[in-house]
Amino acid sequence: MSVTVVPGDMEQVVSDAPAVEGALRTVDVTVPATSANLGPGFDTLGLALSIYDSVTVSAFDDGRLDIAVAGSGAAQIPTTADNLVVRSIAHVYADVGRPMPGLHLRAVNGVPHGRGLGSSGAAVSAGILIAKGLLAGDVELDDHSLLRLATELEGHPDNVAPALFGGLTIAWTGESGPQHKKLLVHRGVAPLVFVPGFTMSTSLARSLQPPQVSREDAVFNVSRSALLVAALTQSPELLLDATADRLHQDYRGAAMPETLRLVQALRAEGFAAVVSGAGPSVLVLADGPGARRRAVDIADAVTDTPWDAHMLAVDVRGGTVEQRAEGST
Template identity: 75%
Template structure:
């Protein structure tokens, strides 16, 4: 009783154009969570910031579910908890807010259980994926950087890569939301073979562009698997992506949308993209000039 852990987890952008359900990037926008162990079974949840008015204050809260899931999977009983969450990652914008919640929960549980049941990176990814459903968002939230995530018969796996220092992320966040479930429902069960081959080539090229050759980012972020199918549900997002790409900027839909991520090949190009976006669309978008987060979810002092 009284043990307290503090966790910080970054926002993430999944897919990055062609890397559907595989690639993810951690960004320097963070949710903070503090968890204190209470006597008995009491559960107290305090939330401020993004989405605070809409998230539940009971055991259906996603962070609580992640902590409870971790305790259950290791055969321990979850104690009473006091959660204090400060949310900065916008909800429903394709920036991995649910993945961040799951990642912060399993990281908090890892710290609380450290003296009883050590959990390694593979354990954390498996536990988070069991709740989130896909490892492409939770992997960068947990580990930072650029991650490649895949599934094996033994469970999910990931590889973390360091991004070239010339890559300058720029995020455009709108004042409207998009449901991931709706976005996924717009995709067909099958795609033409040539589209699948196209995305395989672009995904391979994107790894090279992000780690070695940022000048290739525009070609490397081309996609035929998901963005065109979802365009009808996000016309303003599609218009912004098209306007930016027409001027040579590597713009993609962030996750399921509706935010737009630009992977600029330098600070100067990022400023140019921000200026173009301000004049190219008639609806308000918040422009965030971010860095690539390299740490992922961390336990804070």
């Protein structure tokens, strides 16, 4: 068998790291994985999924920086001021004009790194929410500020919007900066993600796309993006047509042929399969648990690449931040 079924993390993961003695404040943050684009909604649509990163951070009035990371990508994640979560915290403190505190940070990463499931967006969102929790009572950050700050770091809002707010999000940039609209997904939609052992660079994936596309292809994607919102919220039976794309997936396929092969095989059998984000993971928007099992069987029959199949739920809460009571563990 080349496909391994991995149970989905249906409940949020909360770090059990104890608060550190002498801390000014300790917060627990949990952030979901995300899948962006969803086929035609390039740099616009995103979906929060039930795999999570969890971080516990204690703030101090000295200059300490103590970081430990476990889980996906831990060996490659810096434990210095270059850590993306720490840089995101510092970005918020600089934006609001407050001095950066010392930090004791413990992270457990459930979101696969470099697989098109929003790991960098999750790290950025975690840092923004940590700062929100640490600054509470001094500076209050509303949803617009959270999205603005996260987008400044991530570069585009399609991953950070669902990571912060959950559900299906439509993200865009207007005169007042990045905006989002959160929508509830039809309960008949059952996400399934195939995660390979290999990674894909987002910058490489973007470099493979042409700078211009035909009017025909642009109109095709506009129509499918509009249809996809209706399919995900009201009419799941339209998902196969609604997830068709002509702007990015085929161009990126040369760099991840096994991903494209799996997408094509699943779509040929009637499944709404797309490249998740920049890839190489594959997202399937199935219409129930039984359909997901059949999709796993199909994938196992057509690929010789090892894949982990995660049967997930749509996360509806987004990132959460909780302050610990003083002295709690």
